[in-house]
Each structure stands twice: as structure tokens, then as C-alpha cells.
Amino acid sequence: EDQVTQSPEALRLQEGESSSLNCSYTVSGLRGLFWYRQDPGKGPEFLFTLYSAGEEKEKERLKATLTKKESFLHITAPKPEDSATYLCAVPLFSGNTPLVFGKGTRLSVIA
Amino acid sequence: GAGVSQSPSNKVTEKGKDVELRCDPISGHTALYWYRQSLGQGLEFLIYFQGNSAPDKSGLPSDRFSAERTGGSVSTLTIQRTQQEDSAVYLCASSPRTGGLDSPLHFGNGTRLTVT
Numbered sequence: 468e469d470q471v472t473q474s475p476e477a478l479r480l481q482e483g484e485s486s487s488l489n490c491s492y493t494v495s496g497l498r499g500l501f502w503y504r505q506d507p508g509k510g511p512e513f514l515f516t517l518y519s520a521g522e523e524k525e526k527e528r529l530k531a532t533l534t535k536k537e538s539f540l541h542i543t544a545p546k547p548e549d550s551a552t553y554l555c556a557v558p559l560f561s562g563n564t565p566l567v568f569g570k571g572t573r574l575s576v577i578a
Numbered sequence: 579g580a581g582v583s584q585s586p587s588n589k590v591t592e593k594g595k596d597v598e599l600r601c602d603p604i605s606g607h608t609a610l611y612w613y614r615q616s617l618g619q620g621l622e623f624l625i626y627f628q629g630n631s632a633p634d635k636s637g638l639p640s641d642r643f644s645a646e647r648t649g650g651s652v653s654t655l656t657i658q659r660t661q662q663e664d665s666a667v668y669l670c671a672s673s674p675r676t677g678g679l680d681s682p683l684h685f686g687n688g689t690r691l692t693v694t
């Protein structure tokens with residue numbers, strides 16, 4: 468059973484066309500959520516940490532939000548350089564624990 | 579500053595051979611993780627080291643997989659008697675300390691392993 472599910476699997480946008488990516492999770496007692504960006508041939512790059520429901524974080528054209536059941540990554544007026552795979556991850560347990568990652572959303576922004 | 583360094587970046591090996599993958603974490607980072615990323619799959623946790631504590635090996639898929647971390651720094655992931663299903667990108671990550679939320683992972687660019 469997947470504990471972290473991301474949708475859609477792939478998204479193709481025109482430059483300037485805003486949209487949202489979804490990350491839903493089934494782990495009980497959420498202890499925060501991470502968003503990462505991964506470019507082809509590279510390792511994931513950290514974007515945001517969200518600590519609790521209701522929290523929002525912004526960086527350039529990206530805004531991440533968190534509820535008790537899911538997180539959204541909103542992309543406003545995207546540019547071709549925003550094309551990448553976006554991954555979300557949650558810690559399974561508190562304290563010293565590896566992260567559980569979703570399979571990612573592959574975003575393509577067309578000029 | 580220098581990030582997480584992994585070598586080799588690509589490795590092609592024949593089925594049944596042993597391989598060693600190396601990870602140099604960011605200096606001063608006490609936590610080190612290995613993940614595996616297969617085509618169309620998410621990152622799969624393999625093993626985790628924290629300081630001098632016993633590693634968390636709960637993600638290793640079989641006893642053909644092992645890892646060590648020498649002197650609290652460099653780590654080597656060894657796969658013995660490689661199988662075709664071992665083909666994947668092996669990612670290493672480090673973080674300044676454990677406790678999760680305040681210590682995001684810093685990833686290397688991975689080793690792409692192909693078993694023929």
C-alpha cells in the first residue's frame with residue numbers, strides 16, 4: 468500500500484499556464500512533509516519543508532501548502548526552466564527515520 | 579561548497595559480478611542515506627547511517643546488498659552477484675543531523691547501474 472501518492476504522474480503546461488500538483492499521504496500522525504525538485508540525471512534538490520497543517524511556503528513561482536491529508540505545490544505562470552520532476556516525501560516515524568517518497572510528478576512547461 | 583559526491587556516475591556490469599558504489603557526504607554531515615530509484619518508481623530507501631550508531635538496514639532488498647561507512651564519512655554500497663533487477667540509479671544523501679524536519683537531505687547525482 469502506497470503511503471505517499473502523487474498526481475498527476477505527468478503534466479504538460481504552456482508557459483504562463485498556472486496549475487497545481489498533489490501529494491496525498493496515508494501515514495498516521497503526520498510529522499511534516501518535504502518537497503524536492505529533480506532534474507534529469509541529477510539528484511533531488513530540496514525545495515520546502517512544511518511542518519503542520521495550514522502552513523504555506525513560497526519560492527519564486529512555487530507555493531506549497533499542507534492540510535491534514537495532502538499537500539499541493541502550486542505553480543504560478545510557469546517558465547520552461549520549471550520543467551522537472553517534483554517529489555514529495557514524509558518521515559514514517561518521529562526522530563531518526565528515513566523519508567518515504569512519492570513517485571513524483573513530471574512537469575513539462577512548453578514555451 | 580562541495581556537495582555530496584558519488585562515484586562512478588555510471589557503471590555497467592555483467593550479471594553475477596560484484597559492484598561497489600561510493601559516496602562522499604558533505605563534510606560535517608552526520609547522517610548518510612542510500613536510496614534506489616528505478617525507472618517509473620519512487621525513491622526506495624535502502625540503508626541509513628547516523629554517527630557511530632548501528633545502521634538501519636531495514637530497506638536492503640536482499641543479503642546481496644551491504645553497506646559500510648568508514649570513519650563516519652565515506653560510504654560504500656556493495657552489491658554481490660548482481661542481477662538484472664538491480665539495474666537502477668543509486669542515490670546517496672547526507673544531512674547535518676537527524677530529527678528529520680530541520681535537516682533536509684542533500685543528494686548526490688547518483689550512480690546509474692546497468693546489469694547486462
